[in-house]
Amino acid sequence: MKVLAIVRTELTRTFRWRANIFFLLIMPMGLILLLGVAFGNSNARVGVVNRGDGALAGQLVKALGNEPGLDARSYGSQGSMEKAVERGYVSAGLVIPSRFDARIQAGKPVALRYFGRPDSLAPQVRIAVESAVSAQGSDIAAAQIVRSARKTSLQSALGRVKAVKVAAPVSVQLLSAKGGKYPKSQGQFDRSASTQLLLFVFLSALTGSVWLIETRRLGVARRMLSTPSSAREILLGIVIGRWVITLMQSLLIVLFSWLVFSVSWGNPLGTAAVILSFSLVAVGAGVLIGTLFSSEQQAGPVGMIVGLTFAAIGGSMAPLDAFPTTVRKVAHVTPHAWANDAFNHLLVNGGGFGTVLLDVAILCGYAVVLLTLATWRLRRVLTA
Numbered sequence: 001m002k003v004l005a006i007v008r009t010e011l012t013r014t015f016r017w018r019a020n021i022f023f024l025l026i027m028p029m030g031l032i033l034l035l036g037v038a039f040g041n042s043n044a045r046v047g048v049v050n051r052g053d054g055a056l057a058g059q060l061v062k063a064l065g066n067e068p069g070l071d072a073r074s075y076g077s078q079g080s081m082e083k084a085v086e087r088g089y090v091s092a093g094l095v096i097p098s099r100f101d102a103r104i105q106a107g108k109p110v111a112l113r114y115f116g117r118p119d120s121l122a123p124q125v126r127i128a129v130e131s132a133v134s135a136q137g138s139d140i141a142a143a144q145i146v147r148s149a150r151k152t153s154l155q156s157a158l159g160r161v162k163a164v165k166v167a168a169p170v171s172v173q174l175l176s177a178k179g180g181k182y183p184k185s186q187g188q189f190d191r192s193a194s195t196q197l198l199l200f201v202f203l204s205a206l207t208g209s210v211w212l213i214e215t216r217r218l219g220v221a222r223r224m225l226s227t228p229s230s231a232r233e234i235l236l237g238i239v240i241g242r243w244v245i246t247l248m249q250s251l252l253i254v255l256f257s258w259l260v261f262s263v264s265w266g267n268p269l270g271t272a273a274v275i276l277s278f279s280l281v282a283v284g285a286g287v288l289i290g291t292l293f294s295s296e297q298q299a300g301p302v303g304m305i306v307g308l309t310f311a312a313i314g315g316s317m318a319p320l321d322a323f324p325t326t327v328r329k330v331a332h333v334t335p336h337a338w339a340n341d342a343f344n345h346l347l348v349n350g351g352g353f354g355t356v357l358l359d360v361a362i363l364c365g366y367a368v369v370l371l372t373l374a375t376w377r378l379r380r381v382l383t384a
Helices: 001-016 019-038 054-068 078-086 101-105 122-150 155-166 192-206 211-215 220-225 232-263 268-292 296-313 326-329 335-349 353-383
Strands: 045-051 071-074 092-096 113-116
Touching: 001 101, 045 054, 045 078, 045 122, 045 335, 054 071, 054 092, 054 101, 054 122, 071 122, 078 092, 078 113, 092 122, 113 122, 122 155, 192 211, 192 232, 192 335, 211 268, 211 296, 232 268, 232 353, 268 296, 268 335, 268 353, 296 335, 326 335, 335 353
Parallel strands: 045 071, 045 092
Antiparallel strands: 092 113
16 A cells, blocks of 8 residues: 555656646657658659649649559659759659640650659669550550540540550559568558657656655655655655556556557557566666756756657667667667567567567566665665
């Protein structure tokens, strides 16, 4: 009962300060939104200027948008599209010329202008664009034969060609390297949700060390020790209280991101294991910092710097895939890298609980070391 009373006190102190609601929930959700909008769409973007006014030009634009991994964005002029390519808003650009339909109807060739930066995804995007153009060209070539044989319009012949293609479909199945089902693409906000959860849970736990210092500075800890409560009960109450706060923050982020952004968190058991173990790591680090400094002014900035540094190195600000091999190895000094690897197994590869066992075990190892040091230090400063 005494432990539960201390846990309740920790919760009351945290949520009595209304600014904590902003840092625990509103700010993480805002960053999930911003990062998801900016970087969440995994499709490459191609800008399209459609100067043609016929059905064939419209069909080509639609075909570009239907290409796997390609997102077609329309622009009103070639100048605005070129500027978008130059500034990196789109990976490449395509100009469909005027009289596109008329030239095809007359059996004349049509030149499409393609723009791309040499240091972007333009070469890969060009393959997808050529695929869409080639598919339409094949349909038109077949339709020209039908039109010549049946003395009908090109659009009517094209309709007959597409009807034949629909009647005789070719089934394509994508398989992973191991022969299993290929994982589905992540949603726009999935990766930003998991990385921001790790960032803010760890950051909140570290900056929450100021409450522990305040407890010591105001003499609350000494008054608790003067009661029949043992040092072990006080230590357990403080640690469990901080752990419950991090779990509440994690649960709120998971629920709100699922409801608002339709984020899929993968296997529930695997996700719960990662969150539980990482929260223990965060609590251990936060309590340890709270015992190493004597004032809130010292602990607050240090907690912020350590939290942001670990997040940056561990892949919570930029994907680990973007790092060189050596840097990725160094990044795994941080618990964030192991937790991000675990979420990658669950959310990207569609793995289950078994795929994250190693990552969870390593996180538990971090937690044991940090909590052991933290409770040893906390016992010393409380009983000194």
